Amino acid sequence: MDDLMQSPSSSWQIKCLEPGNLSLSSSDTSGTASSTKVKTSSPRKTPKKTPGKSPKTSSGLKLGAASPSSSDRFIPSRSAIDFDLNQFKMVQQQQLQNHEDEINITQREKQNIMTQNLSGEDISHKRILVFQNKSPSPLECHQNSLKVPFSHLKNLPLCKRPSRLIPQTPDRILDAPDLMDDYYLNLVDWNSNNILAVALSEKVYLWYADTGEVKQLLSLEGNAYVCSLAWTPDGVYLAVGTSTTVVQLWDCSAMKRLRILDGHTSRVCSLxxxxHILSSGSRSGHIVHHDVRQQLHAVAVVQAHSQEVCGLKWSPDGSYLASGGNDNVLNIWPNISAQLQRSSNQPLHTFRQHQAAVKALAWCPWQQNLLASGGGTADRCIRFWNCSSGTCLNSVDTKSQVCSLLWSKTYKEIVSAHGYANNELIVWKYPTMNKVAELTGHTSRVLHLTMSPDGSTVLSAGADETLRFWKCFVPDPAKKKAESKAVPSVLQCVLR
Incomplete structure (x- = not known):
């Protein structure tokens, strides 16, 4: 029994005998549980109620999860922390606190250099711990549908205003049977009275755009055919060049032929x-100037080209005459009075940059000395000329035969008609020569272009024997409304 009482103490008794863990209320150390009073003291007391935790039921289960907002700590984002920079900053701050008086100017300069080498910027406002990642920078022109407050969006440039809508399909299509597939001819023209003249083989038809009525003006006899058409500026008379070497002058209001103008030895393909001066070019390379007021109408004859004169255009103010030939040459001539005074029939300028026939010619309506010219299949270029100085301003390769050119009266744009191999119309922005629209639909090359008197519609005539009307240059409604409001005030001033 004594051996049992003197047996080694249990582990819990040994633990309780350690200082601070056991307090004996009596001097009895016999080891029985009934003779001792144990008072345990924990070095860390647990509060009775933890903030943010819900009370317990009798069964000990929680009535709800802790709210995220009641978190008692912040966890830094390790991915957003620069540990090297923060280590240096902590050491720098400790040195400044402990040895502020001992650090001389040289040591401060060294620390500034180290700071710049580490970050490349001022670190005085940087935090050691980062608890949230920065918002990502938005992409350029990013449309923020979630309305995230990106201040970077305020500095973005405004989006460019979209270009006007040009219909990709023609407004109207008319059949033109027997329209000759000949690159060198000029078979359509639209006058100021809204009447369209079209030459179909040996016949000429008039289409009245206001009513849609069609009338036949003339029909040549034998194997003759019509080669060119040109309205007078007032839209009353129509000149008709034929394959029989003559030019016929017609009064379309009376449907009557007025006179026949001769002077050529081959077909007249340009007018x-x-x-009151009518200039005509022929296959022989000659240009004849007709004064229709005189009985002896041929006032001047010029040997302009070595081959057919397929392009002929007077400038709007009558200062220059441009002639293009099948000899790949473009000539610029002075007005008639200057030509008559010159001792020799030499042009003002001769341009030989084109590598094919020069048929497409167009004078700019807002710059009198600016001429656009287009070359055939071997050239495919549109070139712009300053006829005052005789210089080439620009050249654009269109990748297709250039058959005709027209300047817009409403916009600073130019439209070109193409043959091999794309058979399309292209609207270009001048002077950048960016494509505004490409109009397709013709199944064969587009040989001729002409414009309505209001400048809104372009008519194209193709070798597929169709006439197509394109609404290319419809005026801006806002601008048109402003101009219409200004007209009455001008009239009122005149009446007063």
Missing amino acids: SWNE
Whole structure:
């Protein structure tokens, strides 16, 4: 029994005998549980109620989860922390606190250099711990549908205003049977009275755009055919060049032929008016100037080209005449009075940059000395010329045969008609020569272009024997409304 009482103490008794863990209320150390009073003291007391935790039921289960907002700590984002920079900053701050008086100017300069090498910027405002990642920078022109407050969006440039809508399909299509597939001819023209003249083989038809009525003006006899058409500026008379070497002058209001103008030895494939002067070009390379007021109408004859004169255009003010030939040459001529005074029939300028026939010619309506010219299949270029100085301003390779050119009266744009191999119309922005629209639909090359008197519609005539009307240059409604409001005030001033 004594051996049992003197047996080694249990582990819990040994633990309780350690200082601070056991307090004996009596001097009895016999080891029985009944003779001792144990008072345990924990070095860390647990509060009776933890903040943010819900009370317990009798069964000991929680009535709800802790709210995230009641978190008692912040966890830094390790991915957003620069540990090297923060280590240096902590050491720097400790040195400044402990040895502020001992650090001389040289040591401060070294620390500044180290700071710049580490970050490349001022670190005085940087935090050692980062608890939230920065918002990502938005992409350029990013449309923020979630309305995230990106201040970077305020500095973005405004989006460019979209270009006007140009219909990709023609407004109207008319059949033109027997329209000759000949690159060198000029078979359509639209006058100021809204009447369209079209040459179909040996016949000429008039289409009245206001009513849609069609009338036949003339029909040549035998194997003759019509080669060119040109209205007078007032839209009353129509000049008709034929394959029989003559030019016929018609009064379309009376449907009557007025006279026949001769002077050529081969077909007349190009015509152009300058007030009362009618200039005509033929396959022989000659240009004849006709004064329709005189009985002896041929006032001047010029050997302009070595081959057919397929392009002929007077400038709007009558100062220059441009002639293009199948010899790949473009000539610029002075007005008639200057040509008559010159001792020799030499042009003002001769341009030989084109590598094919020069048929497409167009004078700019807002710059009198600016001429656009287009070359055939071997050239495919549109070139712009300053006819005052005789310099080439620009050249654009269109990748397709250039058959005709027209300047817009409403916008600073130019439209070109193409043959091999794309058979399309292209609207270009001048002077950048960016494509505004590509109009397709013709199944064969587009040989001729002409414009309505209001400048809104372009008519194209193709070798597929169709006439197509394109609404290319419809005026801006806001601008048109402003102009219409200004007209009455001008009239009122005149009446007063």
